Amino acid sequence: MQPGDDPRARRGPGGVTLRDVAERAGVSLATASRVLNGSSRVVGPDLAARVGRAAAELRYAANGPAQALARATTNVAGLVVHEVDDPYFASIAAGAMRVATEHGLLTMMASTSRDAGREVEYVHRFQAQRVRAVLLAGSGRVGDGEELGRALADFADGGGRVALVSEHDLPFDTVLPANRRGAAAVARLLRDLGHREVGVLAGPGELRTVADRLAGFLDAWEQLGGDRSEPVVVEADFSRAGGHAATLSLLARAPQVTAVFALNDLMAVGALSALQADLGRRVPDDVSVVGFDDLWFTGDLQPALTTVRLPLEEMGARAMELVLSPAPADPRRVPVPAELLVRGSTGPARRPGT
Amino acid sequence: MQPGDDPRARRGPGGVTLRDVAERAGVSLATASRVLNGSSRVVGPDLAARVGRAAAELRYAANGPAQALARATTNVAGLVVHEVDDPYFASIAAGAMRVATEHGLLTMMASTSRDAGREVEYVHRFQAQRVRAVLLAGSGRVGDGEELGRALADFADGGGRVALVSEHDLPFDTVLPANRRGAAAVARLLRDLGHREVGVLAGPGELRTVADRLAGFLDAWEQLGGDRSEPVVVEADFSRAGGHAATLSLLARAPQVTAVFALNDLMAVGALSALQADLGRRVPDDVSVVGFDDLWFTGDLQPALTTVRLPLEEMGARAMELVLSPAPADPRRVPVPAELLVRGSTGPARRPGT
DNA sequence: ATGGTGATGGTAAGCGCTTTCCAGCCGCGC
DNA sequence: GCGCGGCTGGAAAGCGCTTACCATCACCAT
Structure with missing residues (x-):
């Protein structure tokens, strides 16, 4: 040549x-x-x-x-998460990307920093890019924004496919983790261990995930009867730092609690740290700790964290599969079971007065 | 209307x-x-x-x-990592995406599952998508593939911008963590603590990151003089599971080691688990453990992990900045310092015979 | 022989947008 | 009073590819 x-x-x-x-x-x-x-x-x-x-x-x-x-279509899928470096979303993203790749699709990823407005913005941008499908992996918000709904509906009208991970109050295919049942199982565990005074570390109340887990726990706790007192709920960031701060304020407000249920593992890690390093409490001897999600490293904590396992990678994969299959007449809801994993961070309630 | x-x-x-x-x-x-x-x-x-x-x-x-x-150009950047749900890459990705967003770019992400061939494939696909820039976040391989070099050069010839994170043997802008110096600092620390018999948990030897850290440690160890014996190096997967397995085989082969240096934190987590849970050794009383990277949760381990801190989020951000700035005449190399963080997982060497 | 039937290759009309020209128009200075 | 430069708006030529639709041609059945 x-x-x-x-x-x-x-x-x-x-x-x-x-x-x-x-x-x-x-x-x-x-x-x-x-x-x-x-x-x-x-x-x-x-x-x-x-x-x-x-x-x-x-x-x-x-x-x-x-x-x-x-061709009037692309080979890319859009994925919207809250934070890429949050292990919860990272696992979901890994599953979703794996499936996308298997179908020959490239993945466009956006992280909203937990800002609802940017969620809408990214849906628009993805629509502009003419992605084949959009996956919203973040938790929905209570009474999800009009705007988000409009944006997604618009996209779907144009032939795009949409799927959601976690409850969203929106009429699209959804992968639904058993947040309520998982939390209820935690209530039962703590009851069985004899805990009467417990605290809950909650994330921002507007998140559906938080609301569902909280309701699941509180409802079960109440229905379980007995002479247990009402849980003290402290709200903070849905992160390690939030869990740390919330634990400090919880223990200040209610020093008598013998168990702490963090609504996700990140908060639980913060709780463990606050309890052991800052407050000098032994876990689980003085206080039991429970998390939610079963992020990959929870078994490596000391003590190993009792938590509710969600198959995150699989959830991401299922969502991507939904979105790559032909549009159904009515939105599908794929339930995903949650499994209680009892490990070292929980134990019998400290006997009063010891 | x-x-x-x-x-x-x-x-x-x-x-x-x-x-x-x-x-x-x-x-x-x-x-x-x-x-x-x-x-x-x-x-x-x-x-x-x-x-x-x-x-x-x-x-x-x-x-x-x-x-x-x-317009003959797009507003998207391509990011290639080994695994999205590896916290090392997740942090780099977060930094890169933050900067991309600040510049109005969307990010396309691909994960290679540590398969060199797919790295090349993704570069090609990104080129086909006419992304403005490609970021390779994975570690390079010793004597990096011809193919990768060609693919990248092709892309760059067409006006695309390229940046790498970690050493790659390729003529493009690179963000260079101080792997050798960081590892050397670990050697000094262990020497100062009186360790004489140490083991190293290494990832696949073909990874530049592994080779650099290993060389940095070994060279320093040797130059430090004294009557220390040569470190026992065990190679395994660059993951938690790899670290676990490698620790087991290391301790079987060299039960006398009083310190273990894992070439990344993931392996260190596996080591901690193998040592404490499987082998019943106390850390750091029986064996000291050191990691590398300072993933966000290392301070929450018990004992807190002594490790070498790398500003991962910032490295991703810097790389994206490089790639979004005008092409330089010659490849730039941006050094990133590594900082030794001494925490609870290291202590004085067990006295011989105790 | 001859029309019919597939296969195979080519022609050309877009896909939705950007951007270069070009035309018209204004206000200005001489 | 008239030519000229500076502005604003429109016409149209692509950007690189896909895909009807058409033209051939070989081969078969009649």
């Missing part, structure tokens, strides 16, 4: 185009397109070979946006 | 187009384009208002691929 006849030499904007390949192979654009990018039409083996060779020689790389424009 | 004159009614392929907006506003396509999507050209205030109103009424959403085609 002479330097002169390399179309890449005149690399103006983009590089080698399909036309260059077609010319070099001595075929029409249509033929080149048919062989290089899957088509239902068959091309004769000799021409096909010529085109293939030409493409390789020129190092042709198809222009995605151009294909997207012509 | 009558139902009949809503162009969305004839929603064939895509929805509302710029032409619909232009018609409704009674202006030309050019004008509509100028007001809706930033242009250097000024449009009269009245027309601009008309267009804006029309766009809002029709809920116009620009077609990204079409814009990309016409």
